[in-house]
Amino acid sequence: MNIETKNSSNRKLTTAKKNKSDEFYTQISDIERELKNYTEHFKGKTIFCNCDDPEWSNFWKYFELNFEHLGIKKLISTHYQGENSSYKLEIIGDINHDGKVNNLDIVKTPLKENGDFRSKEAIEILKEADIVVTNPPFSLFREYVQQLVDYNKKFLIIGHQNATKYKEIFKLIIDNKIWLGYGFKGGAAHFINKHYEDYATATDRKEGMIRVSGVVWLTNLEHKKRNEDIILYKTYNEQEYPKYDNYDAIEVSQTKNIPIDYEGVMGVPITFLNKYNPEQFEIVGMTSGRDEFEATPTKRYINPKQVNKDGSISNGSKVNTSSTILYNTIPDGVYYKADNADGYLKVLYTRFLIKNKRL
Incomplete structure (x- = not known):
């Protein structure tokens, strides 16, 4: 993909992620490839996916399928609903003295607000969470990361490598408060989208997806590659x-x-x-x-x-x-x-x- 096409795809991704009808979803294969390196961090923890519609989100799907295997205490998902009220979906597990999960409950709770991560309801849920894992809106990345820092949360999120040049993010890198994860294959990812425009090169094209180069995982969870x-x-x-x-x-x-x-x-x-x-x-x-x-x-x-x-x-x-x-x-x-x-x-x-x- 040439530079012009890459810049075009990144601009379109940023614009599209502002619009709920044109949301982008991460492939579960990319999620599995990255999250397998952090399994020890998830045991006994409350995981919050605060930019994820559970009907579509592969982050939700990954944690739902691996809930017992990872020993998660609770999984919570909220998502932006534009002008409409959203909802909170939870999976709650009873962890016994051996660390095993029993008696799973799935609870759906209506929200009064639209599920925006900046809303009062979403912030109250954030306070409860131990680790946030999601693909946040690139256009709001500075604000999103600052919120995680302000509430002292552990996180594993997707962003663009150019975000590391933002003054606010770069300062966190220097202060050793954020770093890169293992990464996507070839430094690019294919995002699932129902309303996509196919402008990848022939070798990079995947049906129903958009290719974006330069995407990275950013985290404050320790991992082996970092050392x-x-x-x-x-x-x-x-x-x-x-x-x-x-x-x-x-x-x-x-x-x-x-x-x-x-x-x-x-x-x-x-x-x-x-x-x-x-x-x-x-x-x-x-x-x-x-x-x-x-x-x-x-x-x-x-x-x-x-x-x-x-x-x-x-x-x-x-x-x-x-x-x-x-x-x-x-x-x-x-x-x-x-x-x-x-x-x-x-x-x-x-x-x-x-x-x-x-x-």
Whole structure:
């Protein structure tokens, strides 16, 4: 899938998830693949799926089918009903002294409100829960995560990797309050949808589904992958790892190429989080063009201009939004010039700035 198509699918997913008639549902195979890594966390706990219609939700289906196996105390589901009143569905288990679940009860309770996760009724249910597991609306992701943090809840949720660049989410990552789970195969997921538009490539197409790349699991539940080291094998040299012109750090274009012997700050793609071990590396900032924690740019470009492929000139303010590489000769593609740049600039995608804690 090309970049234009991927961006289109992500925009359409965000828009669609605002509308109940166009909700997206996670495949149960993706849920099973991820949740099998957290089974020890679910025993004796109240699980809340607060963005899930139990008639359609595969999160509900997974926990319902595995209720006794996982030793869950209670399963609760609520979902958004637009202008209508919603309901709460519960499975309640009686856990005996051996930890086994007996006497399952299924209880359906009408709600006065529409089931929005921000409603008073939903918040009262949230207070009761131990762990929240769901696929929340991407368009409300900041607000959704903040609510979980405010109520000190454990969670395992789906989001887009670009959400890790949000100031609010990035701060939680730095503070070690949220991290990535095991992840989707190939970094993409197919979401079930009754009213879908099929714009995946032929090799990615699945009937009745929409493919979205860059989706991730985010959690504050501990898991084994989180403590696995990235295997480093390359050594540092100035030619392969150029220094940024506007940050005191070197460019590492792929996580696998992080040098084993570099003691300073390195800029890596945001996909680094898929393999991030907080015992091995420290995240010190983000090249966002703003003062993000300890990642203050070393310079701001004066009177920047963007030089397009056809030679035309346009506003170059983008050069102050991320890290740059300075070239002595004109580079291929779009580049930038500025009064205080002694050469030609290329703007990179957002980078997370890291340091090796063991050097």
